[in-house]
Amino acid sequence: MDMDSNFKEQTESSDSEKNNKGFLASFRDKLVKTRGSIVGRIQSLMKRRPVLDKEFLDELEAILLQADVGIETTTRLLSGLSERLKQAGRSLQEDEVLESLKEEITLLLGSPEPLTEAMEGPTVIMVVGVNGTGKTTTVGKLCHKFRTQGSEVILGATDTFRAAAIDQLEIWGKRAGARVIRHEEGADPAAVAYDACQAAKARGADYVILDTAGRLHTRVNLMKELEKIKRVVGREIPGAPHEVLLALDATSGQNGLNQAKVFKESVEVTGIALTKLDGTAKGGIVLAIRDTIGIPVKLIGIGEGIEDLRGFNPKEFANAVFQGSN
Numbered sequence: 470m471d472m473d474s475n476f477k478e479q480t481e482s483s484d485s486e487k488n489n490k491g492f493l494a495s496f497r498d499k500l501v502k503t504r505g506s507i508v509g510r511i512q513s514l515m516k517r518r519p520v521l522d523k524e525f526l527d528e529l530e531a532i533l534l535q536a537d538v539g540i541e542t543t544t545r546l547l548s549g550l551s552e553r554l555k556q557a558g559r560s561l562q563e564d565e566v567l568e569s570l571k572e573e574i575t576l577l578l579g580s581p582e583p584l585t586e587a588m589e590g591p592t593v594i595m596v597v598g599v600n601g602t603g604k605t606t607t608v609g610k611l612c613h614k615f616r617t618q619g620s621e622v623i624l625g626a627t628d629t630f631r632a633a634a635i636d637q638l639e640i641w642g643k644r645a646g647a648r649v650i651r652h653e654e655g656a657d658p659a660a661v662a663y664d665a666c667q668a669a670k671a672r673g674a675d676y677v678i679l680d681t682a683g684r685l686h687t688r689v690n691l692m693k694e695l696e697k698i699k700r701v702v703g704r705e706i707p708g709a710p711h712e713v714l715l716a717l718d719a720t721s722g723q724n725g726l727n728q729a730k731v732f733k734e735s736v737e738v739t740g741i742a743l744t745k746l747d748g749t750a751k752g753g754i755v756l757a758i759r760d761t762i763g764i765p766v767k768l769i770g771i772g773e774g775i776e777d778l779r780g781f782n783p784k785e786f787a788n789a790v791f792q793g794s795n
């Protein structure tokens with residue numbers, strides 16, 4: 470099964486969300502902290518000020534800034550709402566406010582962006598990011614997702630910096646049912662990537678997912694290593710890597726945005742896997758990333774379990790956080 474149908478499935482599930490309350494409810498539960506922060510506070514603001522007026526916008530601004538939405542994005546959201554207020558020529562009521570916010574947020578986040586797939590041969594996905602952001606976990610979850618769709622996956626243990634990293638990937642490979650290509654600790658990561666591509670071609674695998682190191686002696690070394698892996702896989706498989714996913718910890722706020730800028734400049738990140746969204750009361754980073762960095766959020770991690778990965782769907786996200794406002 471190809472990757473398009475994988476993500477189409479998720480998009481469809483959001484389109485038919487009325488028939489899919491269970492899925493959305495569990496999604497909302499996972500996002501309870503995000504909601505507790507932005508939406509909980511917006512809802513309590515609306516109870517106090519049930520109309521969208523100037524004072525409402527001032528208070529909303531403070532809430533968004535505190536939730537890591539960032540100044541640029543907050544300004545854009547507020548000007549969108551002010552515009553609506555002007556056009557209406559009157560104060561807006563609670564349901565109109567919610568609807569407007571949902572629409573503005575969906576607009577800001579754009580359309581869902583599926584993972585890019587190879588025209589033919591295996592699709593190569595590199596997962597990059599600083600240490601501890603959730604790279605290996607994301608690789609494991611993504612592998613499981615593909616496996617449950619009947620795809621053949623090869624994992625590459627290109628984080629050779631620590632032996633434990635290789636073993637950790639091996640465990641995920643066993644859980645998800647995928648072969649792990651590994652070398653010794655300290656081996657050349659590009660050689661592991663090369664072998665993973667060879668193995669994928671030999672077995673006719675659908676995907677190669679590479680787990681990369683988050684920490685090296687210096688950032689320059691790390692970026693050089695990632696560039697070398699990219700070059701090597703590009704020689705082995707046309708168009709590879711098809712995705713360079715940056716694992717970004719949703720709890721890292723402004724720091725996360727800075728990481729995204731650095732990685733974007735060095736290794737041409739094609740998408741963000743935003744991890745630990747379940748563990749933050751500041752989900753505003755979702756809005757800030759898209760708006761200020763311009764890289765689409767493609768996946769979100771909402772827990773430590775193998776199933777806790779979703780394709781990111783802006784409309785679904787807006788609906789989930791604005792619970793009860795369909």
Ligand SMILES: Nc1nc2c(ncn2[C@@H]2O[C@H](COP(=O)(O)OP(=O)(O)OP(=O)(O)O)[C@@H](O)[C@H]2O)c(=O)[nH]1
Nearest residue numbers: 600601602603604605606683744745770771772773
């Ligand atoms: N709650 C929660 N925890 C997560 C999520 N994703 C990863 N984690 C946890 O974050 C920790 C670090 O995850 P790893 O996958 O090892 O991170 P990494 O980027 O590979 O780390 P290094 O290889 O050391 O750079 C682990 O305890 C994971 O269980 C998520 O979406 N939600």
Ligand SMILES: [Mg+2]
Nearest residue numbers: 604605628634
């Ligand atoms: Mg790791």
